[in-house]
Amino acid sequence: MRCRMRRKRLIRPTARFVGLIRRASVASGSGCRMQRERLIRPTARICRPDKTRQRRIRHRMRRKMPYPALNSQQDTLMAYTTFSQTKxxxxxxxxxxxxxxxxxxxxQQKYDIFEKLIEKQLSFFWRPEEVDVSRDRIDYQALPEHEKHIFISNLKYQTLLDSIQGRSPNVALLPLISIPELETWVETWAFSETIHSRSYTHIIRNIVNDPSVVFDDIVTNExxxxxxxGISSYYDELIEMTSYWHLLGEGTHTVNGKTVTVSLRELKKKLYLCLMSVNALEAIRFYVSFACSFAFAERELMEGNAKIIRLIARDEALHLTGTQHMLNLLRSGADDPEMAEIAEECxxxxxxxxxxxxxxxxxxxDYLFRDGSMIGLNKDILCQYVEYITNIRMQAVGLDLPFQTRSNPIPWINTWLVSDNVQVAPQEVEVSSYLVGQIDAEVDTDDLSNFQL
Incomplete structure (x- = not known):
């Protein structure tokens, strides 16, 4: 009786073998113990699997677990596609x-100013090969050394500026833009900058035997x-933060051992500062070089170069208008209320x-005129001109005026910067003021009201 009670108590957790045990013959003494151990031993191994098997089960379960889903708001912010299928x-x-x-x-356009800028830029289309610069080689050889330094250094600097502007607006701004007219304006703007870069090559290879000597010095000139x-840092910071935002989303991340904090507000701030930096580039940084080129042409020297620079200056004025409109729309809060707060902070x-x-x-x-000045222009006059245009440009984007200069120290430059100021006969020189597709083809029925057959 005691043997049967013990057997029931031992096999209770092993229900799989209950029937088998009950059918077994009950013997006394060691025979009962041996049969009981023979029947229960395999059951214990099944009910309590070893540690290796447990680890395998847990590993398989982990592999089948789904990854946590991203926050829906982050999905919206991070998702960038070249063609969004969401209406x-x-x-x-x-x-x-x-x-x-x-x-x-x-x-339809939300801001038709960008459509007008696109049409104007397309009407300005030109190629550097259209301008004859053959005489410039003779003029350049006759220049004194300090004027050669002024001329060639300006071309190097302008090449750098337009090399940056030919690629950076597309790379930095297009992944963030949400309206088609602004997207197309940025692409049109960047394309015209590549024409400017080609123009400098056209000028340089005409006046020197080995253009590579000039171009190779650009990246080594201190x-x-x-x-x-100062120009590229704002672009680079915006591009880097945009990449993190698209790939990782908002939050604190570790990238290559560096802790990176990504937030939409900080990204907006970098965008605003980048646009302001580009505005300063288009507004100020070209004009010392422009003034020198036009001063040569006022003496009837390097006239082919001056005609090309005049076309470039006309384009740059258009690009300046574009960045000014972007900044003013942002700082007014009309486009994004948060941008108005950021503009005030910055x-x-x-x-x-x-x-x-x-x-x-x-x-x-100061660097240009270190070895001497040129007729009609020197360092002091140029510095006054820089202060004059800086005041005008800063006022246009709502900033305080830093300088006392209020009048233009070189008023003759407007002859070159305003394309409508000069009229020339087409057979005499290249017509830089010629526009393409600028006829208004719209006809209203009221225009024909007095017409009689």
Whole structure:
């Protein structure tokens, strides 16, 4: 009886073998114990698997577990595609940080100023090969050494500026843009900058035997490199933060051992500062070089170069208008209310940015005229001109005026900067003021009201 009770107590957790045990013959003594152990031993191994088997089970379970889903808001912010299949109303999208552009449609525009800029830029289309620069080689050989230094150094600096501008607007701005007219304007703007870079090559290879000597010095020239850092750093910071935002989303991340904090507000701030830096570039950084080129032409020297620079200056004025409109729409809060707050926060930094750009241009003028001045232009006059245009440009984007200069010290430059000021006979020189597709083809029925057959 005691043997049967013990057997029931031992096999209770092993129900799989209960029937088998009950059918077994009950014997006394050691025979009962041996049979009981023979029947229960395999059951214990099945009910309590070894540690290796447990680890395998847990490993298989972990492999089958789904990965945690991303936050829906982060999905929206991070998702960038070259063609968004989500239908949206583009008139309700902000300029930046909305849904990526899907259909490039121009029958409706949220901001028609960009459409007007596109049409104007296309009407300005020109090629450097259209301008005859053959006489410039003779003029250049006759220049004194210090004037050769002024001329060739300016070409190096302009090549650097337009090399940056030919690629950076597309890389930095297009992944953030949400409306088609702004997207197309940025692409049109960057394309025209590549024409400027080609123009400098056209000029340089005409006046020197080995253009590579000039181009190779651009990346090693200390004076040029000082200016390059101030221009490219804002682009680089925006591009880097945009990449993190698209790939990782908002939050604190570790990238290559470096802790990176990504937030939409910080990204908006970097965008605003980048646009302000580009505005300073288009507004100030070219004009010392422009003034020198036009001063040569006033003496009837290097006229082919001056005609090309005049076409470039006309384009740059258009690009300046584009960045000014972007900045003013952002700082007004009309496009994005948060941008108005950011613009106010960054006001001092933007002020310092412009003042630094103006100082760098003054230093550049000092570098150009280190060995002597040229007729009609010197370092002091150029520095006054830099202060004059800096005041005008800063006022246009809502910043305080840093300089006392209120009048233009070289008024003759307007003859070259305003294309409507000069009329020439087409058979005499290249017509730089010629526009393409600028006839208004719209006809209203009221225009024909007095017409009789």
């Amino acid at each position: 949206n109303d583009q008139l309700k999208e902000p300029m930046f940080f909305g849904q990526p552009v899907n259909v490039a449609r121009y029958d 004076q040029i490199q000082k200016r390059a850092e 006001k001092q930094e933007c002020y310092d940015l412009f003042v630094q750009a103006a100082q760098q241009e003054k230093d550049w003028a």
